[in-house]
Amino acid sequence: MSKEVEKDDVTGTETTGHEWDGIKELDTPMPRWWLWTMYGTIIWSIGYWIVMPAWPLVSSYTEGFLGYSSRGALEQELEEANEAQAGDRAALVTTELEDIKNNDQLYQFALRGGKSAFAVNCSQCHGSGAAGAPGFPNLNDDDWLWGGSVDQIYETIKYGIRSDHDDTRIGEMPAFLTNEMLDRSQINDVTEYVLSLSDTREDKEAVARGEVVFQENCASCHGENAKGNREFGAPNLTDAIWFYGKDKDVILRTISRGRNNVMPAWVDRLDDATIRQLALYVHSLGGGE
Amino acid sequence: MVDSSVENIDVRPVNKKENRSLFAKREKIQPKKARGSFRRLKWVIMGVTLAIYYITPWIRWDRGEGGPDQAVLVDLARERFYFFFIEIWPQEVYYITGLLILAAISLFLVTSLFGRAWCGYSCPQTVWTDLFIFVERMVEGDRNARLKLDKAPMSASKLSKRVLKHTIWIIIGVLTGGAWVFYFADAPTLLVELFTLQAPVVAYSSVALLTATTYVFGGLMREQVCTYMCPWPRIQGAMVDEDTLTVTYHGARGEPRGPHKKNESWEGRGHCIDCNQCVAVCPMGIDIRDGLQLECITCALCIDACNDVMDKVNLPRGLISYDTHEGQFDSNPERKLKLRFIRPRTIAYGAILALVGAIMLFTLLNRSVLDVNVIRDRNPLFVTLSDGSIRNGYTVKILNKVHETRQFRIDVEGIAGMTAWLEVSGETDRPLLVTVPADALSSYKLYVSAPAENLEEKSMDIDVIVTDVDGTERDVQETSFKGPEK
Numbered sequence: 001m002s003k004e005v006e007k008d009d010v011t012g013t014e015t016t017g018h019e020w021d022g023i024k025e026l027d028t029p030m031p032r033w034w035l036w037t038m039y040g041t042i043i044w045s046i047g048y049w050i051v052m053p054a055w056p057l058v059s060s061y062t063e064g065f066l067g068y069s070s071r072g073a074l075e076q077e078l079e080e081a082n083e084a085q086a087g088d089r090a091a092l093v094t095t096e097l098e099d100i101k102n103n104d105q106l107y108q109f110a111l112r113g114g115k116s117a118f119a120v121n122c123s124q125c126h127g128s129g130a131a132g133a134p135g136f137p138n139l140n141d142d143d144w145l146w147g148g149s150v151d152q153i154y155e156t157i158k159y160g161i162r163s164d165h166d167d168t169r170i171g172e173m174p175a176f177l178t179n180e181m182l183d184r185s186q187i188n189d190v191t192e193y194v195l196s197l198s199d200t201r202e203d204k205e206a207v208a209r210g211e212v213v214f215q216e217n218c219a220s221c222h223g224e225n226a227k228g229n230r231e232f233g234a235p236n237l238t239d240a241i242w243f244y245g246k247d248k249d250v251i252l253r254t255i256s257r258g259r260n261n262v263m264p265a266w267v268d269r270l271d272d273a274t275i276r277q278l279a280l281y282v283h284s285l286g287g288g289e
Numbered sequence: 290m291v292d293s294s295v296e297n298i299d300v301r302p303v304n305k306k307e308n309r310s311l312f313a314k315r316e317k318i319q320p321k322k323a324r325g326s327f328r329r330l331k332w333v334i335m336g337v338t339l340a341i342y343y344i345t346p347w348i349r350w351d352r353g354e355g356g357p358d359q360a361v362l363v364d365l366a367r368e369r370f371y372f373f374f375i376e377i378w379p380q381e382v383y384y385i386t387g388l389l390i391l392a393a394i395s396l397f398l399v400t401s402l403f404g405r406a407w408c409g410y411s412c413p414q415t416v417w418t419d420l421f422i423f424v425e426r427m428v429e430g431d432r433n434a435r436l437k438l439d440k441a442p443m444s445a446s447k448l449s450k451r452v453l454k455h456t457i458w459i460i461i462g463v464l465t466g467g468a469w470v471f472y473f474a475d476a477p478t479l480l481v482e483l484f485t486l487q488a489p490v491v492a493y494s495s496v497a498l499l500t501a502t503t504y505v506f507g508g509l510m511r512e513q514v515c516t517y518m519c520p521w522p523r524i525q526g527a528m529v530d531e532d533t534l535t536v537t538y539h540g541a542r543g544e545p546r547g548p549h550k551k552n553e554s555w556e557g558r559g560h561c562i563d564c565n566q567c568v569a570v571c572p573m574g575i576d577i578r579d580g581l582q583l584e585c586i587t588c589a590l591c592i593d594a595c596n597d598v599m600d601k602v603n604l605p606r607g608l609i610s611y612d613t614h615e616g617q618f619d620s621n622p623e624r625k626l627k628l629r630f631i632r633p634r635t636i637a638y639g640a641i642l643a644l645v646g647a648i649m650l651f652t653l654l655n656r657s658v659l660d661v662n663v664i665r666d667r668n669p670l671f672v673t674l675s676d677g678s679i680r681n682g683y684t685v686k687i688l689n690k691v692h693e694t695r696q697f698r699i700d701v702e703g704i705a706g707m708t709a710w711l712e713v714s715g716e717t718d719r720p721l722l723v724t725v726p727a728d729a730l731s732s733y734k735l736y737v738s739a740p741a742e743n744l745e746e747k748s749m750d751i752d753v754i755v756t757d758v759d760g761t762e763r764d765v766q767e768t769s770f771k772g773p774e775k
Contacts, residue, residue: 031517032314033510101713129668140672140680239675284712286672286682286736 085109089273097150100280107280114281117274121266130285134244135261140285143241145233148289152230154279160265161233168265171232175258176217182255186213191251197226197238198246317439318512318574320422321432321566325593334410335419343464346471352376353692355727363473369728375653378690387649394645398638400528402630403611404535408521408586414514415586417465417507418572421458428454432569458508459500466499512573515586522583529581530614532629536587537612538567538578541620546578549602560608560622566598567591567609577609580617659697660688661755661764663735670771673741679772680738687733687755689725696724696758703751704739704770711735722758737770744772 006015008026018025048054052064063069088109092100101107119128125136132138137145146156146169159167176182182190186209192201193210201207215224221234228236235243244250244259266275282288322328350360350373357364362371370377370385377384399406408415429435429450441447470492471479482488483496506514515522529535546561561578568576570590575582577591595609605622612626666682674680689695699721701709711721712734725731735753749770756763 031513033513034517127668129666131669131672138669138672140669140682141674143675236675240673240677241675284734286680286712287674 085113089271092273092276097154097276097279100276110277110280111284113274114277114279114284117270117278118281121270122278130282134250135259137243138241139282140287141241142287142289143236143239144287144289145228145230145235145243147230148283148287150279150283150288153282153288154276156263157275157278157282158265158267161263162260163262163265165265165267169233171221171234173234173254173259175256177256178258182213182217187252187255190214190218191248191255194226194237194251195246195248198240315513316574318572319432319435319439320572320590321569321594322426323570323590323593325596327589327593331410331419331588331590335416338411338413338416339420343468346468346476350374353727354694355729356692357475359475361472362475365473376690378688381656384649384653387645390645391642391649394638394642397528398635398642400525401530401533401634401638403587404529404533405522405525405585405587408515408525409588412586414506414519415588417461417503418511420461421507421511422572424457424461425454428457455508458504461507462500462503463496465503466496469499470495512584515573516584526583528634530632530634532613532632534611534613534628535581536577536585536589536592536609537614537616538580538609539607539612539619539624540578540580540617542622543578543608555604560599560604562598562602564598566594570594581614656690657762657764658690659755659757659762659764660686660690661753661766662686662688663753663766663768665768665771671773673773674738678738678740679744679770680736681770683735683737683753683768685733685735685753685755686730687723687725688730689727692727694724694727695760696722698722698756698758699733699735700754700756701735701737701751702754704749705743707737707739707743707751709735709737739770739772741772744770744775747772747774 006017006024007013008015008024011026011028013029014027015024016027049062050064051066052068053061054064055062088106091103091106092110095103095106100110118126118130122130126132126139127136130139137143142148144152146152146161156169159165159169161169162171174181177184177187189206189210190213191210192203192206193214195201196207196210214222214226218226221229221232222237223229223234226237228234242250244254266278270278345361346359348360349358350371351358352371356376357371359371360373362369364371368379375384396407425435429438438447438450467483470483473495474492479488479492483492510518542559543561544559546559546563549555549558549562567578568574568591570593571577572588572590573584573586575584577585589611592609592611596606599606599608607622607624610616612624613628616624616626662685664684664686666684670681672680672682685699687697699709699711701707709721711723721735723731723733737751749772750767751770753766753768754763755766
């Protein structure tokens with residue numbers, strides 16, 4: 001299988017034997033150093049196999065003498081990040097919550113940490129934008145069941161609401177129908193009254209009857225003027241914000257069956273610095289008092 | 290004579306040694322020193338370009354508060370690029386794009402007019418290789434001495450010359466890399482840090498890397514870089530045409546070439562006496578008499594060499610000269626050079642240059658020193674407050690690009706009864722005043738609320754207006770205010 005090697009007259013270089021329309025392709029040699037560079041990379045790769053993780057084995061892999069792993073590198077970076085934050089986190093715990101705002105650097109640190117802690121721990125119920133859902137309060141607005149100062153928010157997060165912690169915030173909305181405290185017509189009347197506080201209702205008589213029911217059964221928690229009481233987490237019934245929704249059906253159900261949602265206590269799950277970050281972050285969402 | 294008793298077989302070794310290797314062994318080029326006007330020009334350009342490279346980082350420029358006083362500085366840590374009166378923030382990187390376009394088109398224009406003038410005179414590879422060859426000549430002598438030294442067996446004298454040469458090369462490399470890092474930090478500070486071992490690791494590693502590349506490219510690889518690594522020789526083919534000035538051997542005048550004895554007649558023969566001086570001086574190791582070729586960087590040293598020879602044999606200069614394509618077919622030694630600088634190609638390049646330059650200049654002169662970005666909160670879109678009004682949240686970013694602290698007032702317009710407040714200061718402060726430090730970006734959380742009854746649509750246009758309290762600058766950003774479905 002002898003092959004005729006053809007040399008180009010002008011350059012003296014061999015051709016590859018490929019020809020297109022009379023134009024022949026030269027087989028111009030590569031420079032030698034280029035070849036050595038390739039050998040160099042091969043030798044480098046052998047060294048790389050020895051010091052770095054390289055070959056997959058049946059149930060593990062060759063780890064390499066340097067002991068590198070990307071998981072280990074991540075752990076190290078996290079450790080470094082924690083170390084870098086240690087000073088700020090300590091300052092968060094020792095500084096009064098109200099004073100943190102005066103230290104811009106510390107405040108920004110708190111907001112950023114709070115934002116990420118919120119996304120991890122709180123957004124499942126309150127939503128990623130903290131806008132809430134029926135039964136889970138919107139944390140952006142200026143209506144607070146248990147108080148909107150940063151200290152009050154801090155306490156709510158720390159001990160929760162109706163949680164299993166001893167220091168939890170407790171308040172109860174009784175089930176007036178289930179417990180036979182009121183009958184259906186009374187509940188309808190008091191619902192009409194509650195709705196009349198923020199809207200005009202047509203059935204004026206029902207509203208008048210409802211007011212009497214309200215003063216006897218509800219005013220102890222929601223107040224005579226129905227503006228709520230933060231001691232029991234009783235909502236203000238006169239404003240534009242409704243915890244579970246402002247449809248009559250929803251309010252009827254709330255009064256009939258009661259409402260006792262739970263906010264967990266975070267004191268056992270998060271460290272104090274994180275809870276403080278969360279309190280400041282929630283306070284910064286626009287409704288903080 | 291072939292012995293008739295032995296049959297001559299027509300066969301060739303398929304695996305003959307010289308045909309075996311696919312890789313070419315590099316032969317070292319030992320360029321001879323050239324003398325003449327182009328060599329002098331190259332010395333001057335080398336001096337100027339090296340001076341620019343070494344002096345630039347040391348030029349000072351007063352920028353006022355918060356700004357570095359270095360004229361040319363790439364501040365990676367603070368994300369700024371300073372070039373005399375120009376100061377570029379990261380989001381203005383299109384100025385760099387513009388500069389690169391200008392550089393590329395200038396290169397196209399110069400190449401179409403004068404061939405590879407960039408390659409031959411001012412490319413760093415050429416300048417540093419020239420410098421390295423100069424050092425080589427100072428230490429080991431000119432071409433003949435170097436060839437002899439290469440062949441000589443190792444001796445104390447050869448070793449000392451080699452060591453000296455490589456030492457000087459490495460020192461040049463260190464100085465090259467050393468100057469490079471000054472473009473990225475305050476030069477006087479960094480110089481002290483470098484010598485007191487206080488400089489950042491990246492400074493030392495940059496110096497080491499550039500030392501290595503300078504030494505390898507300028508000392509060892511030289512023409513290999515231009516021929517095999519650089520893409521420009523390939524691209525330049527598209528820029529050169531028959532009116533481009535390139536280093537040209539006037540073949541019609543020179544051929545047929547051959548040795549010439551004194552007083553011999555020049556009748557019936559060419560002017561090239563085949564002395565190979567043009568080959569000996571070529572740093573690329575080519576023969577210009579083969580015509581325009583990929584490897585030629587048009588350094589014009591062969592012109593100097595040939596002119597020298599022409600003087601000696603009493604012939605007119607210019608057997609090799611800068612000429613256009615047709616020059617190689619003109620046998621007249623007194624040939625008048627016909628230059629056509631203005632042609633469609635150069636007009637096109639010139640027009641693009643002027644256009645890009647004008648756009649750059651315009652944008653640079655009209656560059657605003659106040660930038661405002663208003664970003665609406667999208668989650669939640671809006672919040673209903675207890676009194677029934679609707680609140681929207683915005684992040685207002687104010688970029689103060691001057692070197693003094695400025696105070697700005699933030700106003701909001703668009704919906705009747707609208708109130709605005711900043712998250713940090715609270716609702717009581719009126720008007721909304723913020724202080725942005727010199728040469729900095731500050732970000733503020735702005736809340737705006739409006740009575741629900743004044744919202745005519747579920748999305749209304751509002752303006753966020755940022756005004757320089759002590760100046761005249763004002764930036765109006767249009768954004769929207771969202772409310773519930775109507």
